[in-house]
Amino acid sequence: MRHVISVLVENKPGVLARIATLFSARGFNIDSLAVGETEDPEISRMTIAVGGDYSVLEQITKQLNKLVDIIKVSDFTDIQYVERGLALIKINATKTNRAEIIQLASIFRTRIIDMASDSLILEVTGDKDKIEAFIKLVSVYGIKEMCRTGEVALSRGELK
Amino acid sequence: MEKTGAQILIESLLKEKVEVVFGMPGGPALFLFDEMYKSNLNFILARHEQAAVHMADGYARATGKTGVGIFTSGPGATNTVTGLATAYMDSVPLVVITGQVVTTVIGQDGFQEVDTTGITRPITKHNFLVKDVKTLARTIKEAFYIASTGKPGPVLIDFPGDIQRAKCDYVYPDKVEIRSYKPTIEGHIGQIKKAAQIINASKNPVLYIGAGVVISKAEKEVLAISQKAQIPVTHTLLAVGAYPYNDELSLNMLGMHGTFWANKAIQSADVIIAVGARFDDRCTGKVVDFARNADIVHIDIDPASISKIFKTDIPVVGDAKAILKKMETFIEKKERKDWIAKINQWKKENPLRYDENDDKLHPQYVISKLSELTKGEAIVTTEVGQHQMWAAQYYKAKHSRLFLTSGGLGTMGFGFPAAIGAKSVNPDKEVIAIAGDGSFQMNMQEMAVCMANDMPVKVIILNNQFLGMVRQWQMMFYDKHYAHSCLAKRKECPPKCNTPNNGKCPAYLPDFVLWAQSYGAEGIRVKSKKEVELALKKMLASKNSVVLDVWIEKEENVFPMVPAGNALDEMLFRFHG
Numbered sequence: 243m244r245h246v247i248s249v250l251v252e253n254k255p256g257v258l259a260r261i262a263t264l265f266s267a268r269g270f271n272i273d274s275l276a277v278g279e280t281e282d283p284e285i286s287r288m289t290i291a292v293g294g295d296y297s298v299l300e301q302i303t304k305q306l307n308k309l310v311d312i313i314k315v316s317d318f319t320d321i322q323y324v325e326r327g328l329a330l331i332k333i334n335a336t337k338t339n340r341a342e343i344i345q346l347a348s349i350f351r352t353r354i355i356d357m358a359s360d361s362l363i364l365e366v367t368g369d370k371d372k373i374e375a376f377i378k379l380v381s382v383y384g385i386k387e388m389c390r391t392g393e394v395a396l397s398r399g400e401l402k
Numbered sequence: 403m404e405k406t407g408a409q410i411l412i413e414s415l416l417k418e419k420v421e422v423v424f425g426m427p428g429g430p431a432l433f434l435f436d437e438m439y440k441s442n443l444n445f446i447l448a449r450h451e452q453a454a455v456h457m458a459d460g461y462a463r464a465t466g467k468t469g470v471g472i473f474t475s476g477p478g479a480t481n482t483v484t485g486l487a488t489a490y491m492d493s494v495p496l497v498v499i500t501g502q503v504v505t506t507v508i509g510q511d512g513f514q515e516v517d518t519t520g521i522t523r524p525i526t527k528h529n530f531l532v533k534d535v536k537t538l539a540r541t542i543k544e545a546f547y548i549a550s551t552g553k554p555g556p557v558l559i560d561f562p563g564d565i566q567r568a569k570c571d572y573v574y575p576d577k578v579e580i581r582s583y584k585p586t587i588e589g590h591i592g593q594i595k596k597a598a599q600i601i602n603a604s605k606n607p608v609l610y611i612g613a614g615v616v617i618s619k620a621e622k623e624v625l626a627i628s629q630k631a632q633i634p635v636t637h638t639l640l641a642v643g644a645y646p647y648n649d650e651l652s653l654n655m656l657g658m659h660g661t662f663w664a665n666k667a668i669q670s671a672d673v674i675i676a677v678g679a680r681f682d683d684r685c686t687g688k689v690v691d692f693a694r695n696a697d698i699v700h701i702d703i704d705p706a707s708i709s710k711i712f713k714t715d716i717p718v719v720g721d722a723k724a725i726l727k728k729m730e731t732f733i734e735k736k737e738r739k740d741w742i743a744k745i746n747q748w749k750k751e752n753p754l755r756y757d758e759n760d761d762k763l764h765p766q767y768v769i770s771k772l773s774e775l776t777k778g779e780a781i782v783t784t785e786v787g788q789h790q791m792w793a794a795q796y797y798k799a800k801h802s803r804l805f806l807t808s809g810g811l812g813t814m815g816f817g818f819p820a821a822i823g824a825k826s827v828n829p830d831k832e833v834i835a836i837a838g839d840g841s842f843q844m845n846m847q848e849m850a851v852c853m854a855n856d857m858p859v860k861v862i863i864l865n866n867q868f869l870g871m872v873r874q875w876q877m878m879f880y881d882k883h884y885a886h887s888c889l890a891k892r893k894e895c896p897p898k899c900n901t902p903n904n905g906k907c908p909a910y911l912p913d914f915v916l917w918a919q920s921y922g923a924e925g926i927r928v929k930s931k932k933e934v935e936l937a938l939k940k941m942l943a944s945k946n947s948v949v950l951d952v953w954i955e956k957e958e959n960v961f962p963m964v965p966a967g968n969a970l971d972e973m974l975f976r977f978h979g
Contacts, residue, residue, distance in 0.1 A: 304706035310528040313582040
């Protein structure tokens with residue numbers, strides 16, 4: 243099962259290496275990882291998607307908490323949250339199917355950010371499922387190259 | 403006042419009341435050592451960095467204080483790795499400082515440059531690379547704080563040459579606040595009450611105590627609860643001495659080479675109260691079968707230790723002493739006569755035993771005699787292997803911190819330097835390293851440190867001319883294929899020899915007696931049972947370092963034994979070849 247963990251860490255050199263070392267040493271799998279500064283430049287937020295059952299998740303959370311540079315670990319499994327990732331996909335596009343691809347792209351609210359004579363690059367954002375669905379759909383045209391970010395996530399605000 | 407990084411480090415160590423530092427100088431640490439030359443820091447020069455870390459570790463285990471080591475960069479730093487990993491596995495507080503190439507050279511493969519913080523990251527509780535002298539004082543304060551609090555462990559500070567020279571105003575902070583590091587001390591009262599309820603309702607409870615009890619000084623609290631509710635107590639290898647050996651409720655050690663009755667009690671228990679123990683595989687045997695019928699209460703300061711191996715029913719996170727103190731008030735007085743009678747029955751059924759009545763020189767006899775002659779009051783350290791298990795079984799340490807051994811990592815070469823570390827601040831205490839002939843050779847160069855510093859350490863080598871534990875496993879599980887475990891073997895020996903008692907073995911290397919004498923230490927060889935007692939007495943009476951080279955039975959095995967993969971109560975008591 244996929245779990246999203248949000249980790250607030252000291253924005254210091256070596257912190258990412260500590261987390262990577264921990265995951266490899268303990269045999270945990272990272273599905274994706276995204277790191278960036280927060281509103282406080284001294285603190286970074288890492289969004290880590292991991293696979294495994296609840297007992298694995300529990301160990302990951304505890305082991306992360308044990309690292310001295312980690313300020314807070316939040317497990318998003320049982321709470322409301324939003325997540326977004328981004329993918330850049332360069333696909334084959336010929337004169338004949340270009341219009342079809344553009345139409346598909348607009349349904350998914352993706353953006354065309356490069357157009358060349360036999361290819362175009364699409365930028366798609368969304369949660370993991372949406373991105374993967376889109377990739378599957380456009381793969382029939384032939385994906386020349388692709389790169390993806392890890393998902394970032396925030397817990398939803400409260401409704402009063 | 404402005405001071406150099408080197409001065410700041412040394413003054414900070416003195417402010418931390420560091421009594422003794424172990425280590426070795428070298429290139430990128432020279433400026434720091436020059437400052438040491440001018441100070442009155444008590445420094446002990448080891449002969450190998452690994453041994454120096456074990457010395458700091460032995461000091462820490464014997465005293466409960468934080469051990470300190472100072473080393474150079476590159477090979478100096480990599481040589482500390484085994485020592486750090488040993489301390490990390492056993493939760494021993496250390497602060498280790500390594501020199502590093504100047505910051506402008508870092509990353510350029512400078513001479514004796516190595517990514518020390520990268521290498522030591524998974525084997526330290528935390529580490530620092532100091533890049534700005536202004537952060538140094540705070541870093542040192544944090545290092546000592548992190549090393550000694552929560553679940554203790556080694557902390558490394560990598561200290562580049564130019565930062566040693568750089569100057570800044572020096573104020574040593576008197577307290578430390580790390581927002582991301584706040585160990586839980588007080589246990590959750592609701593959990594404590596729940597645990598007490600389960601214990602009160604239990605018929606056959608067992609207390610299973612580990613190093614956490616020693617670290618938090620909770621021995622009295624364990625004793626109080628066990629006596630009040632008549633709960634038998636078993637301990638891990640790292641908690642030898644934490645519970646009175648001869649008490650009726652003492653089950654002694656559990657696990658692979660634990661006692662029959664401890665393992666039986668665990669398997670028959672309805673509640674296990676684990677305190678500062680982490681369900682290591684050498685303790686549990688086959689995990690799914692461990693304590694089959696028991697609810698598990700787990701008290702530990704490290705949340706990650708809880709439910710790591712299997713699901714804990716009642717976790718209580720916090721300091722063992724604080725938690726047990728509170729818990730005791732909720733624990734009811736109990737008798738449990740049936741349970742104790744059952745345990746006594748197991749004790750009678752399968753006591754710890756060896757062939758006491760023959761003339762052969764059995765290692766268990768040597769340890770029993772040592773225990774008797776020292777009344778269990780000496781500090782004993784061990785290396786790793788058969789002798790370690792015999793020592794754990796037969797040395798009746800009177801209290802905690804008298805039995806220092808590498809448990810988690812199982813580091814051969816630990817015991818002798820650890821004994822030196824323990825001796826360094828206990829000049830009036832008897833400190834004895836129990837060694838195997840294989841382990842001892844891994845760090846025996848440190849005899850120079852004993853002699854040079856007038857720190858007489860006694861060494862008992864239980865010499866079976868083998869890597870004994872390896873040989874035992876080869877005998878039991880590999881059809882007696884003694885693959886590269888015989889330390890007497892030479893080129894002219896039959897390549898597949900498995901008859902070490904055929905009288906044709908070549909002379910052992912080295913001659914430990916002559917070797918000891920070459921340092922000015924005493925060497926005594928013991929080749930028969932009747933010489934043992936006198937030799938031990940002579941050793942204990944000596945004011946010098948002594949090496950007792952005891953030629954024990956070559957193919958003696960450690961029993962009882964739970965073969966790897968077996969449940970705790972599937973024990974072997976002898977080898978059926």
